[in-house]
Amino acid sequence: SQQGEEDPQALSIQEGENATMNCSYKTSINNLQWYRQNSGRGLVHLILIRSNEREKHSGRLRVTLDTSKKSSSLLITASRAADTASYFCATSQAGTALIFGKGTTLSVSS
Amino acid sequence: GAVVSQHPSWVICKSGTSVKIECRSLDFQATTMFWYRQFPKQSLMLMATSNEGSKATYEQGVEKDKFLINHASLTLSTLTVTSAHPEDSSFYICSARNWNTDTQYFGPGTRLTVL
Numbered sequence: 001s002q003q004g005e006e007d008p009q010a011l012s013i014q015e016g017e018n019a020t021m022n023c024s025y026k027t028s029i030n031n032l033q034w035y036r037q038n039s040g041r042g043l044v045h046l047i048l049i050r051s052n053e054r055e056k057h058s059g060r061l062r063v064t065l066d067t068s069k070k071s072s073s074l075l076i077t078a079s080r081a082a083d084t085a086s087y088f089c090a091t092s093q094a095g096t097a098l099i100f101g102k103g104t105t106l107s108v109s110s
Numbered sequence: 111g112a113v114v115s116q117h118p119s120w121v122i123c124k125s126g127t128s129v130k131i132e133c134r135s136l137d138f139q140a141t142t143m144f145w146y147r148q149f150p151k152q153s154l155m156l157m158a159t160s161n162e163g164s165k166a167t168y169e170q171g172v173e174k175d176k177f178l179i180n181h182a183s184l185t186l187s188t189l190t191v192t193s194a195h196p197e198d199s200s201f202y203i204c205s206a207r208n209w210n211t212d213t214q215y216f217g218p219g220t221r222l223t224v225l
Contacts, residue, residue, distance in 0.1 A: 030212075042203065042218040043154075088153060097144045098205070098214050100154045 019076045021104040023089030116217035133204030139184035140206035148201040160187045194224040
């Protein structure tokens with residue numbers, strides 16, 4: 001089963017620009033997490049935001065969460081070619097498995 | 111952070127054979143592990159929840175007789191793809207939950223190719 005959608009499905013930008021990806025989900029959640037996946041590789045955990053938090057920062061990453069709209073956004077500032085990857089949001093309720101969104105494929109060209 | 115390993119990292123097999131994939135939590139005990147499947151250019155789909163010492167819980171549409179899951183110890187869960195067919199070719203990823211932190215840690219994945 002999948003929880004929701006990310007948009008856009010694909011995003012192409014130039015190095016130095018900011019990239020914004022959005023994630024919507026359907027049910028109540030305990031927390032929401034963002035992961036990165038390079039082509040053919042495993043997942044890299046980026047950031048976790050709890051349901052009682054509205055915004056969180058980690059380096060060049062900024063995540064927001066709006067539980068009333070059941071949506072989250074991931075902003076990557078000053079993007080680099082190395083940020084090229086697929087990005088997934090994943091949600092869970094307490095004690096349950098993470099359910100992943102469909103993902104956004106980000107391409108950063110130099 | 112916690113480490114979860116998978117073995118093998120890739121496997122190629124003939125149609126009709128069975129393949130076993132191991133998932134180990136290396137530095138914590140995991141009473142619950144999860145198995146996901148990812149087809150090319152798609153997201154991760156939860157296949158089943160594996161609980162130590164009890165039967166796995168399968169998601170709708172996942173055949174339990176085809177994807178056998180065994181979680182015999184607190185650090186090891188195995189997924190056996192029985193009578194594999196080319197349509198079973200996929201990237202299989204496990205994760206283990208650390209109950210103390212309620213955090214899931216993912217393995218690096220196993221790429222299965224069925225010829």
